[in-house]
Every structure is written in structure tokens, then in C-alpha cells.
Amino acid sequence: MNIEKLKSAHKLLCEYKYELGKIEKGYTNRTLYINVGDNTISEKPVTQLMKDKFIGGKGFGLYYLWHAVTPKTKWNDPENEIVIGSGPIGGITQYPGAGKSLVCSISPLTGMPIDSNVGGYFGPLLKFSGFDALELQGKADKDVIIFIDGNKGTITIEEAPEEAIDSHVLGEQLTEMYAENEEDKRNISVVSAGSAANHAYMGLLNFTFYDVRRKQIRLKQAGRGGIGTVFRDKHIKALVIRFAGVKGNLNNADDQGKINRTGIKLHKEIHDFDAQQCRMRQVGTANIIEVMDQYDLLPTHNYKFGAHPDTHKISSKVFTGMITQNTPDGCWYGCSLSCAKAVDHFELRTGPYKGQKVIVDGPEYENAAGLGSNCGIFDPHDVLELNFYCDTYAIDTISYGTMTAFVMECYENGIINKEITGGLELNFGNADASLEMLHQMARGEGFGKLAGLGVRNLKRIFAEQYGGDPVFLNDIGMEQKGLEFSEYMPKESLAQQGGYGLTNKGPQHDEAWLIFMDMVNNQIPTFEDKAEALHYFPMFRTWFGLNGLCKLPWNDIIPASNKHSNEPAKIPEHVQNYVDIFNGVTGKNIDKEQLIVQSERVYNFQRIFNIRMGYGKRIHDAIPYRAMGPVTVEEYLSRADRYDGQLKELVGFNPEGKTTEEKMAALRSYREDQYQKLTDAVYKRRGWTMDGVPTIEHLQAIGMDLPEVIEVVKNHL
Amino acid sequence: MKVLKRKPELCIACHACESACSNTWFKEDNADKSCIKIKEEANKNVILSCTQCGECISICQVEAISRDKNGIVRINKNACVGCFMCVGFCPELAMFMHDEYIEPFKCVACGQCAKQCPTNAIYIEQE
Ligand code: SF4
Ligand code: SF4
Ligand code: SF4
Numbered sequence: 059m060n061i062e063k064l065k066s067a068h069k070l071l072c073e074y075k076y077e078l079g080k081i082e083k084g085y086t087n088r089t090l091y092i093n094v095g096d097n098t099i100s101e102k103p104v105t106q107l108m109k110d111k112f113i114g115g116k117g118f119g120l121y122y123l124w125h126a127v128t129p130k131t132k133w134n135d136p137e138n139e140i141v142i143g144s145g146p147i148g149g150i151t152q153y154p155g156a157g158k159s160l161v162c163s164i165s166p167l168t169g170m171p172i173d174s175n176v177g178g179y180f181g182p183l184l185k186f187s188g189f190d191a192l193e194l195q196g197k198a199d200k201d202v203i204i205f206i207d208g209n210k211g212t213i214t215i216e217e218a219p220e221e222a223i224d225s226h227v228l229g230e231q232l233t234e235m236y237a238e239n240e241e242d243k244r245n246i247s248v249v250s251a252g253s254a255a256n257h258a259y260m261g262l263l264n265f266t267f268y269d270v271r272r273k274q275i276r277l278k279q280a281g282r283g284g285i286g287t288v289f290r291d292k293h294i295k296a297l298v299i300r301f302a303g304v305k306g307n308l309n310n311a312d313d314q315g316k317i318n319r320t321g322i323k324l325h326k327e328i329h330d331f332d333a334q335q336c337r338m339r340q341v342g343t344a345n346i347i348e349v350m351d352q353y354d355l356l357p358t359h360n361y362k363f364g365a366h367p368d369t370h371k372i373s374s375k376v377f378t379g380m381i382t383q384n385t386p387d388g389c390w391y392g393c394s395l396s397c398a399k400a401v402d403h404f405e406l407r408t409g410p411y412k413g414q415k416v417i418v419d420g421p422e423y424e425n426a427a428g429l430g431s432n433c434g435i436f437d438p439h440d441v442l443e444l445n446f447y448c449d450t451y452a453i454d455t456i457s458y459g460t461m462t463a464f465v466m467e468c469y470e471n472g473i474i475n476k477e478i479t480g481g482l483e484l485n486f487g488n489a490d491a492s493l494e495m496l497h498q499m500a501r502g503e504g505f506g507k508l509a510g511l512g513v514r515n516l517k518r519i520f521a522e523q524y525g526g527d528p529v530f531l532n533d534i535g536m537e538q539k540g541l542e543f544s545e546y547m548p549k550e551s552l553a554q555q556g557g558y559g560l561t562n563k564g565p566q567h568d569e570a571w572l573i574f575m576d577m578v579n580n581q582i583p584t585f586e587d588k589a590e591a592l593h594y595f596p597m598f599r600t601w602f603g604l605n606g607l608c609k610l611p612w613n614d615i616i617p618a619s620n621k622h623s624n625e626p627a628k629i630p631e632h633v634q635n636y637v638d639i640f641n642g643v644t645g646k647n648i649d650k651e652q653l654i655v656q657s658e659r660v661y662n663f664q665r666i667f668n669i670r671m672g673y674g675k676r677i678h679d680a681i682p683y684r685a686m687g688p689v690t691v692e693e694y695l696s697r698a699d700r701y702d703g704q705l706k707e708l709v710g711f712n713p714e715g716k717t718t719e720e721k722m723a724a725l726r727s728y729r730e731d732q733y734q735k736l737t738d739a740v741y742k743r744r745g746w747t748m749d750g751v752p753t754i755e756h757l758q759a760i761g762m763d764l765p766e767v768i769e770v771v772k773n774h775l
Numbered sequence: 776m777k778v779l780k781r782k783p784e785l786c787i788a789c790h791a792c793e794s795a796c797s798n799t800w801f802k803e804d805n806a807d808k809s810c811i812k813i814k815e816e817a818n819k820n821v822i823l824s825c826t827q828c829g830e831c832i833s834i835c836q837v838e839a840i841s842r843d844k845n846g847i848v849r850i851n852k853n854a855c856v857g858c859f860m861c862v863g864f865c866p867e868l869a870m871f872m873h874d875e876y877i878e879p880f881k882c883v884a885c886g887q888c889a890k891q892c893p894t895n896a897i898y899i900e901q902e
Binding site: 151244270271304305306314318321322324325326327328329385388391392394 | 833834836837838855856857858859860862863864872874877878
């Protein structure tokens with residue numbers, strides 16, 4: 059790697075100097091604006107209104123994005139922004155999961171705001187360098203790198219023609235280039251995309267951290283919604299930040315001791331219980347693969363089924379053997395839950411890096427399920443190879459997995475054929491075909507390029523150009539609002555159908571994961587119970603994104619006190635921890651109810667932002683029938699006893715002597731009706747009209763009645 | 776290597792060790808700043824102190840903890856980012872935090888406390 063040569067090809071386009079900031083109680087009170095179209099850089103003050111109403115992180119991101127775009131803005135218009143920020147708690151090193159960056163943009167897949175939560179060091183280092191958030195706007199002519207030196211107070215935009223595009227190479231090159239020496243590498247974080255983000259709508263952003271023990275960079279993904287595609291469309295090759303001097307008190311917290319004690323308490327819990335509970339330190343999120351299979355929840359063959367006899371081949375045990383041991387890693391300092399896993403020295407068998415030994419960041423549950431079981435692929439090496447290439451090419455593994463599963467079902471149903479796929483035999487289980495499609499996506503060629511447009515576009519194209527039945531395509535295409543479903547089978551849990559469908563950005567489980575509460579433990583039997591859960595959990599979980607936090611340390615480790623709690627699903631002791639660290643950092647004095655109101659404001663703002671962009675109403679909350687029940691005879695028969703029983707007990711329809719088609723129709727009308735009733739209950743609980751629009755009274759009650767917000771809502775009431 | 780050894784059954788909870796330790800390292804008589812702690816429980820006294828087992832070494836993500844040439848487990852304060860994971864993960868509960876400091880502290884087997892112990896409940900041993 060000839061770094062000098064790469065560097066000497068750089069052309070300086072703009073240099074900006076700034077006063078190093080001071081962080082007070084979690085805020086630098088300043089944000090950074092960079093326009094790569096005209097190479098301007100400026101600073102903006104953080105207003106009291108922003109702090110009061112939007113808190114930080116995703117709140118700031120949505121706020122800036124709202125003011126940057128118009129209702130007509132498309133993802134690839136220059137005014138679209140990518141906003142990156144942490145949040146007031148972000149960057150503390152004592153409480154696990156406090157180093158997240160939140161990224162917001164108008165999504166190529168959905169046409170409305172998307173937000174993504176990502177590890178790696180960029181967000182905290184941005185704050186320590188003096189900025190609560192970074193707005194990127196405009197479009198460069200040629201590929202540029204933006205470098206922020208948070209110790210010197212300089213920012214440069216440099217034309218950078220020669221570096222790699224793919225993240226695993228580019229991240230190393232830039233870490234080497236901008237670090238002053240080996241010791242300094244830990245102070246660098248790079249944000250980059252990859253070659254497939256040049257073509258596909260499901261492009262992601264990789265955020266690095268330097269792993270001092272492996273002496274290599276690690277990649278964490280802002281996966282959902284195609285933000286990497288926007289990044290490449292702006293001709294940004296990378297953002298690089300350097301900040302040396304991370305200590306535990308840089309947030310200038312109001313009460314550091316309180317934060318330390320709360321953090322130590324959780325470290326101790328993780329030390330005592332993780333090995334018996336989730337085994338996050340040992341195997342990470344992949345721990346649940348076989349559990350999902352057991353409960354019939356592991357998406358298999360495009361969500362047709364929830365289990366497969368071959369799941370044991372990609373079980374957590376198999377991956378545990380492949381993950382390099384003894385170095386539990388956090389994606390930011392102080393994360394003792396340490397779900398970040400890696401397989402070292404993985405030899406690639408396909409593609410441009412064939413034969414090289416690489417480090418694969420993963421496997422995570424979503425990857426094993428999406429790239430694996432959902433596509434009928436049960437070889438762990440194939441899952442890792444797909445995982446690696448998705449990451450370095452900058453492709454969201456969830457969208458890729460769900461899209462590939464859809465395409466495979468279309469192929470097996472004859473909607474598309476070898477001629478259309480250019481020879482790819484996209485049967486379930488064909489890992490080679492999936493890999494080749496991914497490589498095509500990176501080259502911008504053939505069927506892979508088309509596939510990169512995502513399920514929503516493919517449904518239309520398959521119907522319009524290849525004569526596919528639009529009704530069937532809509533039933534089996536697992537997307538909503540343009541975003542592909544994440545990897546849980548919601549068919550048998552009405553609450554989770556709502557957890558996917560009644561969301562702001564699309565069917566991602568980060569708002570609510572209620573399957574166990576609903577289906578396994580039967581804790582939320584009525585519509586009102588479900589609606590309460592679909593109010594509380596999305597609000598609670600939104601709060602992580604306002605503060606720069608990770609969700610996992612909330613309920614992937616359970617404190618001893620939970621046994622005696624009357625609301626065990628909420629993990630009350632941990633909720634109190636969050637109240638404590640928020641107050642400890644900011645010096646405010648919120649309680650657990652006010653925490654929810656903080657989220658409600660931003661949540662409703664985002665809903666109204668969707669409405670402003672032409673979405674966000676009841677029709678957009680509809681979900682494909684595959685998410686609700688059996689679309690095909692094959693699916694019905696696979697669970698015939700369960701479905702027959704339900705027809706008898708719940709629907710009052712006697713299945714005796716009826717054809718499968720008749721039974722399917724009866725079940726379908728029942729389940730679709732249930733979803734509508736759930737939607738009514740949830741809208742009511744959230745203070746929305748039956749069309750899904752927040753009412754003015756509700757906005758006033760929660761304190762989100764800003765004039766620009768009311769202006770939008772008025773036209774939809 | 777030198778290790779501070781304990782015989783809790785001999786401990787009379789006079790807390791002289793805590794004073795000695797905090798005076799040595801923090802120049803004040805303050806049990807909260809001691810690397811050894813005496814906990815008085817119902818019918819016994821418990822001595823919390825480091826066994827130099829080294830488990831905290833691999834816990835630290837930034838390699839701020841290492842064994843020195845004499846086998847003593849030490850913290851490099853410059854590299855430490857104050858996460859206190861080592862505090863939560865020490866099997867002996869012998870890594871400590873005090874609100875006034877952003878790095879943890881622990882026993883380095885200097886032996887000052889043992890000198891003050893009237894019953895030899897703690898003593899330095901070469902292993
Ligand atoms: S639990 Fe995992 S994702 Fe969350 S902060 Fe820790 S290492 Fe990062
Ligand atoms: S501080 Fe604890 S973990 Fe570290 S060496 Fe001492 S006893 Fe072992
Ligand atoms: S507190 Fe310091 S020494 Fe202890 S684990 Fe964290 S960084 Fe390492």
C-alpha cells in the first residue's frame with residue numbers, strides 16, 4: 059500500500075480553521091455544516107429549542123434535514139443531506155453502548171427520511187472535536203475526502219482520485235494516511251461506502267474503529283435505507299476524523315460520579331449474568347439463531363416458513379467456533395456487553411478479493427438469517443462470504459437478504475427466468491448465484507444492478523416488464539414503505555405485525571420487538587394491551603437514538619431485580635439507569651415519564667416529516683400479506699393444524715370438508731381485519747386520527763406544536 | 776512476584792491498612808481511596824484486595840493494563856479511557872473507582888498496609 063502516492067494525488071479544495079470547542083454537560087452547542095458542491099464550511103449554534111425539543115442524535119438529524127429539503131426533494135437532489143450526530147450521552151465511556159452515531163437522510167428506497175444507528179468511533183470523536191452534529195450537503199464533481207482534525211481545529215476537503223472505494227481497503231488506507239503514527243491509529247475513524255453503493259439503492263455507510271489488539275480496522279454499519287447510496291451520489295469517498303486524547307470525562311458531565319457508578323453496576327451485571335443469559339460477549343447477536351428456529355420465527359425461503367431442518371448448520375455453536383475468541387469487542391469504549399464479533403483470516407473464494415484472507419465483522423443474527431436461512435443458504439462459509447462482501451461493497455445485509463429471498467421466490471415461480479437473470483440460477487439455496495448477483499451489483503452490471511433497486515421497484519418491474527401477477531408480487535414482496543423487512547417472521551404475532559408496520563421508517567425491528575411478549579408469553583392479549591406496547595416501546599427505543607445509545611444493553615442483559623418487577627418487559631432498573639445517566643450528563647432532572655415525552659416529540663415530528671414528503675398515512679402502514687399469514691397453499695399446509703384450529707376457535711369457521719383455498723381465504727380476511735383493528739387501537743393510543751395523522755391537540759399536549767409542523771398537519775386533518 | 780496475602784480470620788477491622796494505603800497513594804486518610812477494603816459483615820470481616828490474577832488485563836479494550844516485569848498488574852493512566860469495565864469484571868472486587876478520579880486504582884503490592892496491620896492478617900508474600 060503506497061500511502062504517499064495516494065496522498066500526493068490529493069488536491070486541496072478547501073481548508074477551514076475553527077476554534078476548538080468546549081463540551082458542557084454533553085453538548086458542544088455547535089454543529090458543523092459542509093457543502094461539497096461549492097466547498098463551503100461553516101458552524102451553526104445549537105439553539106435551546108433544538109436541545110429542548112429534539113435532544114440530539116437523530117432528533118438533530120431530522121430537524122436539520124427538515125429544514126434542508128422541500129416536499130419535492132428526491133434522494134439524489136443536491137439539497138438532500140446526510141446528517142451525522144451522536145447525542146448528549148454519546149461519548150461517555152462508562153455505560154455500555156454509549157458511542158453510537160445516528161445518521162439521517164432522505165432515502166433512495168423510501169423517498170422519505172431514514173435514520174440509522176451505528177457503532178464505530180466517528181460520532182463521539184466528532185463531538186470531542188467540537189461538534190454535536192455534521193450536515194453534509196451538495197454534490198461534488200469528483201470524489202472527495204473530508205478530513206476533520208479535532209486536535210488542530212482544521213477541516214479540509216480534498217479531491218482524492220486514487221484510493222480504493224471498497225471499505226475494508228479504504229478504511230485501512232485512510233487510517234494509515236491520517237494517523238501520525240501507529241499509536242495514533244486508535245484516534246482515527248473513517249466513514250465510507252463501497253462500490254455497490256455507486257449502483258444499488260441499498261447502499262450503507264461503514265464506520266470504523268481501530269482495533270488496537272488486532273491492529274486492524276473494524277467496520278460497523280449504518281445499514282438501513284440506502285444512506286451509502288446518497289453518500290456516493292454526493293461523490294464523497296470518505297469522511298475521516300482524528301481526535302487524540304479520549305478520556306472518561308470529556309462530556310463535562312454534571313455528575314460524573316453518578317455515571318461511573320451506574321456504569322460499574324451494569325458492568326458487574328454483565329460480568330455476573332451474560333454467560334448464562336444472552337452470551338453476547340461470547341457469540342454476539344448470533345446467539346438467537348437456533349432460538350428463533352425453535353419458536354418458528356426464523357425467516358426461511360422468503361418468510362414462507364419459520365424454521366428449517368438445516369438451521370443447525372448455521373447455529374450459534376457453529377459460528378462460535380469460527381469467531382476468533384478471547385477478545386470480546388465493543389464498538390465504543392466501555393461496552394462490556396461487547397457484541398462486536400469478528401472472524402479473522404477468512405479466506406475468500408469468490409470476487410475481486412478471491413484468495414485473500416480477511417477479517418469479517420460478524421456474523422450478526424440479521425446476517426445469518428437474511429443472507430442465510432431466508433435465502434435457503436445454510437453453509438456458514440457462504441454466509442460469512444456474503445457478509446464480508448456486503449460490508450465492503452457497502453450493501454445493507456438486511457435489504458440484500460430480503461430482496462434476494464424475494465427474487466428467489468420469483469425465480470422458482472417462473473416470474474423471472476434465466477434469460478432475465480442473465481444466467482443466474484436463483485433457486486433457494488444457491489449461494490453461488492447470490493454471490494455473483496452481489497458482485498454484479500458492485501460492478502453495476504446485469505441482473506445484480508437491477509436487483510439493487512430493492513423489492514418495491516422490483517415488484518413494479520416484474521409486473522410491468524415480465525408479466526408477473528401484481529397481486530401475488532405484492533403479497534410476497536417483503537417491503538413496506540420501500541424498506542425491506544428485517545429478519546423476523548411476524549406471521550403469527552399480530553403485535554409484531556404492528557411492530558413492523560406501524561413504524562416511521564419502515565419495517566425494522568428497532569422500534570418494537572414484541573414477538574415473545576405477544577406470541578410466547580401472551581402478556582398483551584387485547585388490542586389495547588398491544589396498542590399500549592406499540593406506544594411505549596417505540597417511544598422508549600426512539601430515545602436511544604436521541605442520545606447516541608445502543609439498545610442492546612437495555613434488555614440483552616437482565617438484572618436480578620427484574621424477577622420482582624411488575625413490568626419485566628420494560629426492565630425497570632435499566633430504564634432508571636438511563637434516567638440517571640441522562641440527568642448525570644445534562645444536569646437536568648427528568649423522570650421515566652418525561653423520557654417518553656422526549657421521544658414522543660421527535661417520533662411525531664418524524665411521522666409528520668413523512669407526511670410532508672407524501673407518505674406517512676394509513677395506506678403506507680399496510681403490510682404485505684406474507685407478513686400476516688400464509689400466501690400459498692404450501693405455507694398453509696406447513697402449519698395446517700395451527701391454522702385449522704384458529705379458524706375454529708377464533709374465526710368461527712368450521713374447516714371440516716373445506717378446501718385449503720377456502721380455509722386460506724377465511725383466515726386471510728380474519729387476519730387482515732385484525733391488523734386493521736390493531737391499527738385503529740394504536741393510532742388512538744398515539745394521539746393520531748384514524749388516517750394516521752397526529753392531531754393538533756396531541757402535538758400541543760406533548761410540546762411539538764412548532765409552526766412549521768402545524769402547517770403540514772393542518773392540510774391533512 | 777510479590778502478592779498481598781490475606782488471612783481474614785485474623786482481621787479485627789481496625790482499618791489501619793486503609794489509612795496506610797490511601798495516605799501512601801493519595802496523601803490523605805480516606806478509606807474510599809484505599810486499594811484495600813475491609814468490609815465488616817455480620818460475623819466476619821472480609822478483606823478486598825488484588826491477587827494479581829491478571830483477569831483485568833484482557834478486559835481492557837485499550838491495553839491500558841499490563842503486568843510489569845515484577846509480575847504486578849498495573850494501570851497505565853495515560854492510555855486508560857476511564858470505562859471502569861475492569862472494576863465491574865474484577866473477580867475479587869479489588870479494582871476501585873472514586874468520584875474524584877477518572878481512572879480506576881488497585882493494589883500494587885507495595886506492602887505499606889501490611890506494615891501497619893497489628894495481627895498480620897495481611898502480609899506480602901513472594902510467589
Ligand atoms: S452492545 Fe454491541 S452494538 Fe451495542 S454498543 Fe456494545 S458492542 Fe456496540
Ligand atoms: S485488580 Fe482484580 S482482576 Fe485485576 S489483577 Fe487484581 S484481582 Fe485480578
Ligand atoms: S478503566 Fe481504564 S484500565 Fe480499566 S478497563 Fe477501562 S480503560 Fe482499561
